Amino acid sequence: MACGNCGTTVNGQPRGCQNNGTCGTDGCNKLTVFDWLSNMSLPEGQEPFDFVEVRFKNGRKEFYKNVDKLQINVGEVLAVQAQSGHDVGIVSLTGELVRIQMKKKKVPFDTDDFQKIYRKANTRDIEVWEEVKGREEAIKVKSRQIAIRLGLQMKISDIEFQGDGSKATFYYTAEDRVDFRQLIKEFAQEFRTRIEMRQIGFRQEASRLGGIGSCGRELCCSTWLTDFRSVTTSAARYQQLSLNPQKLAGQCGKLKCCLNYELDAYLDALKDFPSTDQKLKTEKGTAVCQKIDIFQGHLWYAYEGEWMNWHKLTTEQANEILEKNKTNQPVASLEEYAADLVTDTKVDFGNVVGQDSLTRFDTPKNNKKRSKNRRKKKNYRKRGPKKDA
Numbered sequence: 001m002a003c004g005n006c007g008t009t010v011n012g013q014p015r016g017c018q019n020n021g022t023c024g025t026d027g028c029n030k031l032t033v034f035d036w037l038s039n040m041s042l043p044e045g046q047e048p049f050d051f052v053e054v055r056f057k058n059g060r061k062e063f064y065k066n067v068d069k070l071q072i073n074v075g076e077v078l079a080v081q082a083q084s085g086h087d088v089g090i091v092s093l094t095g096e097l098v099r100i101q102m103k104k105k106k107v108p109f110d111t112d113d114f115q116k117i118y119r120k121a122n123t124r125d126i127e128v129w130e131e132v133k134g135r136e137e138a139i140k141v142k143s144r145q146i147a148i149r150l151g152l153q154m155k156i157s158d159i160e161f162q163g164d165g166s167k168a169t170f171y172y173t174a175e176d177r178v179d180f181r182q183l184i185k186e187f188a189q190e191f192r193t194r195i196e197m198r199q200i201g202f203r204q205e206a207s208r209l210g211g212i213g214s215c216g217r218e219l220c221c222s223t224w225l226t227d228f229r230s231v232t233t234s235a236a237r238y239q240q241l242s243l244n245p246q247k248l249a250g251q252c253g254k255l256k257c258c259l260n261y262e263l264d265a266y267l268d269a270l271k272d273f274p275s276t277d278q279k280l281k282t283e284k285g286t287a288v289c290q291k292i293d294i295f296q297g298h299l300w301y302a303y304e305g306e307w308m309n310w311h312k313l314t315t316e317q318a319n320e321i322l323e324k325n326k327t328n329q330p331v332a333s334l335e336e337y338a339a340d341l342v343t344d345t346k347v348d349f350g351n352v353v354g355q356d357s358l359t360r361f362d363t364p365k366n367n368k369k370r371s372k373n374r375r376k377k378k379n380y381r382k383r384g385p386k387k388d389a
Helices: 096-104 123-134 136-149 181-191 202-209 233-238 263-272 315-326 367-383
Strands: 051-056 060-065 077-081 086-093 117-120 155-161 167-173 194-199 286-293 298-303 310-314
Touching: 051 077, 051 096, 060 077, 060 096, 077 123, 086 096, 086 123, 123 136, 136 155, 136 181, 155 202, 167 181, 167 202, 181 194, 233 263, 286 310, 298 315, 310 315
Parallel strands: 167 194
Antiparallel strands: 051 060, 051 086, 077 086, 077 117, 155 167, 286 298, 298 310
């Protein structure tokens, strides 16, 4: 990813700032927020909201109170309060939108228990911050080697240093509970800093590492998705998808988050559909549902024993037959309902959203004439023009 401030290479490819989530322009970060209230002035007599939102390494945001009434703008680097020492982060949001975000995340701002801003980061703070961030990759490799040597069933996916370098947080994934007491001792001796181990889920790991999905685009979790909702196999069933784990699983090994994107549209369309387990009883026989087309509103039924012959019905027709079955009203056959549908309609896939028609590859009707002319031109090239006798 790269914003316009990063520029492009000679070939036109985005250059990228390579700052790993600490871009000072705040334009190519997935946690970037557009402040749509920035051009609006506050009512007379109202003080600006004294909390700001600060992000750290493209994966974490915290709210801090501006106790000293500093003039703070989005993109500035701040030294903020931590459990011990101070941390360094980039301002991602200021003003009234911070109040809205705190209400949304249920973070109280009317209590005395809050974290505060120390100062705007000076040159020394930024130098220490960049130095410890440069050590993260080498320490991650070394920590994985130590974990493998100790035989621990865990994977260290990322490391985040505190701004002053006094603490390092190791993010790891594991299937079961891990006893890492000996690991922490060796980490403290090797890296000479305070150690914090924090377990994350496989989705959070994929969002930190990034990658390319099966759709050909960057992973949603690493580019724009910030909340991870639970995804179940019922989402695939409602959308009539094959329950193939290789197709439905993402790089994290869990079900793809995009299965939830269109789920609400499918659920709304399925409200009028009868259950596929319900059978239609007619005088000709009992029919069982074989297939449904959700957005066209069609169902295909086949009589028991005549599985090769399918009859297409609409949702209204299927519900009407089920109502008659409940009241024991006679229904002759499905054919009298299926005859009302026009089955020989041809769907025209025209130019949609600037795309060409899907029928452009169809064979033209005068293909015999074209192939004959093509053979004549080919023979003419081989023999040349006819000579006079």
